[in-house]
Amino acid sequence: MKYQIVIEGTGEQYPCDERESVLEGMARLGRRGIPVGCRGGGCGVCKVRILSGEYVAKVMSRAHVSAAELSDGIVLACRVLPGSDLSVEVTGKMKKTIVNPK
Secondary structure (H helix, E strand, O other), X not given: OEEEEXXXXXXXXXXXXXXXXXXXXXXXXXOOOOXXXXXXXXOOOOEEEEEEOOEEEOOOOOOOOOHHHHHOOEEEHHHEEEOOOEEEEEOHHHHHHHOOOO
């Protein structure tokens, strides 16, 4: 099943299949310079906050996402699969590229 992912602050949205990560779907936007890092949850480059919607979070490094952050909806986009339409806020290193591109 495909869900719509809305990136708050940009006006952009994209479809994302329930079997692919939020980052994989985001990459299809065609933005050059989206920092993707390791794509496995170990580097912390793709940190986002889930503002609304249901999702499945795979294992990610506590060095990059603490238990407190996780409970606040902060996750790594490479380790999250949508379970419904999502609204996300880009944080960290990706924010400059996605929200305020040059």
